[in-house]
Amino acid sequence: MSAPPSPQLPPFDPADPLGIDDLLSDEDRAVRTTVRRWAGDRVLPHIAEWYERGELPGIRDLARELGSLGALGMALTGYGCAGASHVQYGLACLELEAADSGIRSLVSVQGSLAMYAIWRFGSEEQKQRWLPDMASGEIIGCFGLTEPDHGSDPGNMRTHAKRDGTDWVLTGRKMWITNGSVAGAAVVWAQTDDGIRGFLVPAGTPGFSAPEITHKWSLRASVTSELVLDEVRLPADAVLPGAKGLGGPLRCLGHARYGIVWGSMGAARASFEAALDYSRTREQFGRPIGGFQLTQAKLADMAVELHKGLLLAHHLGRRFDAGRLRPEQISFGKLNNVREAIEICRTARTILGANGISLEYPVMRHATNLESVLTYEGTVEMHQLVLGKALTGLDAFR
Structure with missing residues (x-):
C-alpha cells in the first residue's frame, strides 16, 4: 500500500515565520492594512524630522484623521466609537507604534485612558457631551494621574478636591501627561474625603494650565505636559460618578x-x-x-x-x-x-x-x-x- 500524499506546505514567510496571520480574520487584516497605510503616508515620511525637532506638528489634524479611521476609542461601543474587537485595536497599536511610539501614545491616551474613563465611569450626560467629539478627534483628551512625587504609588497622590457648597475645588499638580497642552478635556484624579475620585476638567477652566515639558530625549514626537490645578472650581457634575477609589x-x-x-x-x-x-x-x-x-x-x-x-x-x-x-x-x-x-x-x-x-x-x-x-x-x-x-x-x- 502506498503512503498517502504529503500535504502541500505553505512557503516559509520571513515576515511571518510562525504563520500568525492564520489567526486573523479578513476584517482583522483590513484594519491592519488601513492603519499601516495611513501611518506610512502620514507619519513615516516626516517622523525623523519631527523627532529631531522635538515636536508633533499638526497634532489636531492627525487626531481628526485618526478619528476618521475609527482609531480613537476603537474598542468602545456607542457614542461614535468604532466598536472594534480588542484584537483589532491591538493590531492598530502595532502599526501605529511601528511608525512611532509617540503616535501610538496619542491614540492610547485618547482612547484607553481619557475616553475609557468617561465611557466606563461617566454619567450619561458626560458621555453624550464628550465622547462623540473625542471619537472624531475634534476634542483631544488627557489623563492626569502621575504626580511629580508619586508615579508608581498613585494611592498617595497629593492632588486633592474639596467640597465648597455644591462645587468641587481642585488643587495639585500632575506630571508627564501625554496630550496635556493640546487637550480640550482632562480626566484628573484627586483625593477627596470619600477616597480617590475622577474629575472632568475642561481646558480654559480658571486655575487650570498645562505647560509643555521640553528637553526630552525620548518620545520627542509627542506632546508631554504638566497639569497645574490652582484652586480649580468645578460644578458637581464634573465628577465621574462611577469611580470611587484607586x-x-x-x-x-x-x-x-x-x-x-x-x-x-x-x-x-x-x-x-x-x-x-x-x-x-x-x-x-x-x-x-x-x-x-x-x-x-x-x-x-x-x-x-x-x-x-x-x-x-x-x-x-x-x-x-x-x-x-x-x-x-x-x-x-x-x-x-x-x-x-x-x-x-x-x-x-x-x-x-x-x-x-x-x-x-x-x-x-x-x-x-x-x-x-x-x-x-x-x-x-x-x-x-x-x-x-x-x-x-x-x-x-x-
Missing part, C-alpha cells in the same frame, strides 16, 4: 497597558526589519553581513522574541474579547513585550553598526522611545511585583 484609574491603566503589549512589538518589528534589510545589502569582507554566522544568530534570536511577543499579544487579545483577561495577564504581557522590544532594538543597532545611531534608520528612535514605554503605565519592577504577588499570594509592594 480601582477606577487602575482599570483605565489596564486598557492602556494592553495596547502597549501590541504597540511595543510594532517598534520591535520596525527595528528588526531595518536590521534584516541592512544585513542583506551591507557588505564587509567581500559579502553581505547577513551571511555571517554571528549576524544570523542575532537575527534568529530577534525573530524568535518578536514573534513570541506577537503570539502573546494575540492570546491576550482573544482573552480580552472573550471577557477573560485578568490584570495580572496584562502585566505579564507588558513586562515581557516591552523588555524584549528594547533588547531587539539594541541588537538591531549592533547590526547596523554606526549607522544604527542615525535618524536615517528607525532603530535608535525606537530604542529611545521604548525607554519611556518601559516606565509608563507601570515600571518593570511594578509588573514583576504584580506577578510575584499573583504567584506567591504574598504582597511585596510595602
